[in-house]
Amino acid sequence: MGKKVNKAGKILIVDDNEDVLKAAKLYLKRHFLQVDVEKDPENIPDLLNNESYDVILLDMNFTKDVSSGHEGFYWLDKILEIDPSAVVVLITAYGGVETAVRAIKEGATDFVLKPWENEKLLATLSSAIKLRESRMELNQLKDKHKQLNTDINSKFQDIIGQSSSMIKIFETIELVAKTDANVLILGENGTGKELIARALHRQSARADEIFMSVDLGAVSEPLFESELFGHVKGAFTDAREERAGRFETASGGTIFLDEIGNLSLPLQAKLLTVLQSRTVTRVGSNKPKAIDIRLICATNMHLYEMVKDNRFRQDLLYRINTIEINLPPLRERIEDIPLLAEHFLSFYVKKYGKHVRSISPSLIKRMQKYHWPGNIRELQHAMERAVIMSQGPVLDADQFFFSGTTLQKQQDKGSEELNLENYDLEKVEKILIRKVLQKHNGNISKAANELGLTRSSLYRRLEKYEL
Structure with missing residues (x-):
């Protein structure tokens, strides 16, 4: 048994000469997966709308226009209008350098002359198919890039x-x-x-x-x-x-x-x-x-x-x-804080599968009085943490931690410095709770008041951080 050939590629041949169509199909169907032929160029639009061809072999001179190639150029334009990534190889018995150059400039991939040599025609079409594959891969990459940009931009894309x-x-x-x-x-x-x-x-x-x-x-x-x-x-x-x-x-x-x-x-x-x-x-x-x-x-x-x-x-x-x-800075646009807080709330509720429906008015007021040294990024991190810690339908001060005010006080006194840009919220919280407790000699009520927490919330954190 002969070696099995893995055929690939879909070819469309458009020529008004039936003998050319028969000869081309007979030879090419041995090498390609699908070879369709068409005598009337007027059917090209229907064919392209129903099938995706890797290469289109297009005659330049039909019976209406025997030698100028005008009709071929017309249909070349139509094909590229329907499928801008189409790979078109023009065929003609009246070829010349000038016509070939114009054909390439107007979007043709290659140019072959009648009568062609079978091996040369096969090589031309094989190269054309590789070009088509490259174009399709490039289009896919562009689509992926466009989708990636959309995905990147979609997260908090609205300013x-x-x-x-x-x-x-x-x-x-x-x-x-x-x-x-x-x-x-x-x-x-x-x-x-x-x-x-x-x-x-x-x-x-x-x-x-x-x-x-x-x-x-x-x-x-x-x-x-x-x-x-x-x-x-x-x-x-x-x-x-x-x-x-x-x-x-x-x-x-x-x-x-x-x-x-x-x-x-x-x-x-x-x-x-x-x-x-x-x-x-x-x-x-x-x-x-x-x-x-x-x-x-x-x-x-x-x-x-x-x-x-x-x-x-x-x-x-x-x-x-x-x-x-x-x-x-966020502190100079406090009227935007409720909008931003609601936006982050909606995002993180979906992300973590929580059931928080709203933010309490008292918490919004406290947010608007806070300095926000880390600006929107700090608000985003604080909202994420608050949603994770939430235990009810309304977000209130018990779940919210204003790290910046106390942190700034500690920094002003020359204590342990922390980078607000990259801080670990839990690490910051643990450090601050410990320092505030030391400041008030372990008095839970005073420490909770300075931290903006209830006594029970502070006790939960003490247990969590083993303080």
Whole structure:
């Protein structure tokens, strides 16, 4: 028995010559999974709407137009209109270099002449099928990327607020998003700078392209150029393969440089060069690559003071701040706190399967009086913890822990410092309970009052933390 051939690929041949159709089908059906033939090009739309072909062999000259190829070009356009990723190979007995060049420019994949050599035709179609597979994979990747962006953006994607300061920011986003103007977002940690950056991207002409977020505070100085601009194989000890940097990867889309105030002056100079030239040169190469990016930067640092102190380049600041968006801290938009709290409540109730329906008015009032040094991020963490600890339908002060006020007092006295950006809520709570108890010599009532807890709630925590 002969070796079994694993046939794959669906081919459509459109030609008004029945002999050509018969000969082509007879030969090609031995090599491909499905070979359909069609004499009348007017049936092409119906065929493509009912079947997905890997390659379409299209005659350029039908009986209405024997030699100019106009009819072939017409149907090429129609096919690509129906399926932009279609792979079309044109066939004609009147081929020439000029026609071939025009065919490729107008979207054809390849070009074969009648009468063809069977082996050459088979090789052409096999290559065309591989191209089709690559296009389909690319489309799938784009769809996945689009879905991934949607998923990433969907978590707390709405920038919640009805305060006058937030309304002004919404108006600015609407005006600026459609442009390619560089945007600098200023604000304290936890105010939602990346949410603003994503909103600008979502409403821009680049919305279907990549949004690349880079935390410059987490990129070490030795790896800065490699991470952002890429490197060639062998550029340094661990460069085992060529790799594109963040700027190249983001080309066509938006790059968000968070914590730009953390860059040293030498790195600022390198970044400025890239932004001015709109090109990147991979480490170990001397060949610049053009990039097309929308730049959005953010920082919680006071860049203008840093410029005065010669810690931040003035020319770089001018380059990145065509438009400035200043995000207010949460304590300056207290009317938004109930909205944010309800938003986080809804999210975490679903996440943890809890049955909390509302937040007590007294807790909302206390939230609005609190300073929120960690801003929205601190509120989010506090709401998550409160939902986890909840035992009834209404969230009240017993389940809510205002860590920042007491924490700030302890820090002001030079006691144990904790990083609000990355703190472990339970660790913070245990430390604070212990310190407040020490302050009040173990008096439960006084300690509970300072911590904003009932006596029973404090006893539960003492038992939990074995204090």
